[in-house]
Amino acid sequence: MLSLVLTVIAALFFTGIVIRTKSLASGRKGPGIMQPIKDVIRLFKKGAVYSETSSFIFQIAPTIYLASIVMAMLVVPFGQTKGLLSFSCDFIFFAYVLALGKFFSIISAMDTGSSFEGMGASREALYSMFAEPAFFILMGSFALLTGYTSFQEIFAALHIGSYISYALAGLATFVLIMVAMIENSRMPIDDPKTHLELTMVHEVMILDNSGFDLGLILTGGYLKFAIYGTLIFNLFIGIIDYQYAIPLFFIVQFLMAVIVGLIESFSARFRMNHNAQFIVALTSVSLLIFFGALLMLGKFN
Amino acid sequence: MIHVILIVFIITLFYLSIANRMLTYVKVLALQGVLLFFVAFLQLSEINTLNLIFILLETIVFKAIAVPLFLGYLLKRNNITREAEPFLPNFVSLIITTAIVVATILLSNSILDSHLDKMFFVVALSTLFTGLYFIASRRKIITHVMGYMVIENGVFVLSMAVGNEMPMMVNLGVMLDIFASVLILGIFLNKIGDVFKDVDVDQLTNLKDY
Secondary structure, three states: OHHHHHHHHHHHHHHHHHHHHHHHHOOOOOOOOOHHHHHHHHHHOOOOOOOOOOOHHHHHHHHHHHHHHHHHHHOOOEOOEOOOOOOOOHHHHHHHHHHHHHHHHHHHHHHOOOHHHHHHHHHHHHHHHHHHHHHHHHHHHHHHHHOOOOHHHHHHHOOOOOHHHHHHHHHHHHHHHHHHHHHOOOOOOOOOOOOOHHHOOHHHHOOOOOHHHHHHHHHHHHHHHHHHHHHHHHHHHOOOOHHHHHHHHHHHHHHHHHHHHHHHHHOOOOOHHHHHHHHHHHHHHHHHHHHHHHHHHOOOO | OHHHHHHHHHHHHHHHHHOOEHHHHHHHHHHHHHHHHHHHHHHOOOOOHHHHHHHHHHHHHHHHHHHHHHHHHHHHHOOOOOEOOEOOOHHHHHHHHHHHHHHHHHHHHOOOOOOOOHHHHHHHHHHHHHHHHHHHHEOEHHHHHHHHHHHHHHHHHHHHHOOOOOHHHHHHHHHHHHHHHHHHHHHHHHHHHHHOOOOEHHHHHHOOOO
16 A cells, blocks of 8 residues: 555656756756646546547547556555555566556557557557566566565565675666666657657557547556656665655655656667667566576575 | 676676677777776785786776777777678677577586686686677677677686686786787788778678689
8 A cells, every 4th residue: 555655656756857857957947847747637627539430449448558557556565565466476467467558558559540550559569578578587586586476575585685686686777767668668769759750659659649548648657657666666675664765765766767867868769670679688687687596596606 | 796797797798799889899898898807806816916916907907998099099090980880780699699698607507516616607608609709790800809809808707717726827828819919900900901991801702713
């Protein structure tokens, strides 16, 4: 329950901080921290317009997308405290519930019958397919390292003591930030500010969504970032009391938002055919984490 | 701590396999020199001081400063284009490098010898094979020199694993090797650059008997 509340609070500010960092880095003052939330509230007050060619799938997809993200949020723990749901192998549930939401957003993009949206959908499917092995090798090696299979038990048992575990946590942070960037279609693989349909990936998929539906999709995006921030925070928390852990949580989320903003400000978008190699690089790094875990277990010496 | 540095060393190999520009190669080689300096500093604590100073100077001055500067000078002097121009796409390079690392880990895991420090063995062997792969898959002569430097780094890591017993020999050999290779190939490149203005190995395939 605690992680749910804290993640939602973090999600309120996260995207605003990212946008503010980007505008400060480019020498502007930028909109207020709450501007993305105000945008969403404005969208929620509107109705939605549906194309005549689209079917009911297009209408239910944004709801399912947001619902899947909220479901994924339920299993994310807060250090020692369980999430609302906690069962063995819930990290698989986490990944595939997110994938279900993505599947619905993909078929709703196909449903509109626009060729641009079909192209965006195919690219997004490809990128999330490449990001999946990295996430599973990462979580699998942590499960191997600790001997447990649910998020809460893994993070509770993950003691950071020796140098090599610092290295593993650092690498895992890198992989998780990059997976979050891919899941949210942010800068190194996709530019949220691009104006041309041919170069968009995620934005082109939601071109036909308007009003309330668009608000749901944007809310889902904000939540997703905060969820990955919570996961990264969990890597480092271990066994700390709440009065230290909760401020630390917001510091970690703030730092992650600033890092995401800085990555977006100072890196150019990759060429389309470079994306695949970049995403597979994540898999290579998570393989290193896997062998590092084997090394720590003494299976390999 | 040594393990952390060695893991970073393997990551530099991954980065090298997807790098596009020649200057990135030079910078990564310099970074590898710095990493080797720290590994040597932490690992070789039991050898005598003079020898340790010699090895540390060799890594930091030679591997991290002199050779990268010289390679950068060669790039500028011979007007070599900035792209690396591999034969295979970077994507395949990355997969092959990963496969090399995984294969060496599996290989070293099957060796049941307690004297061997497996971590050093894995890093050294995968660096060796990756260097060989770079030499085989890149088009320009200067990239072959860089692949050779990567191989030398691998040999250095391997010598570090046994460095406390026989340090001097291995490192003298390594240093002489690098020195000779860079000097010879540098002069070679300078001459070629002056006469032909082009150092593409691929054009050698056009040579034929009439």
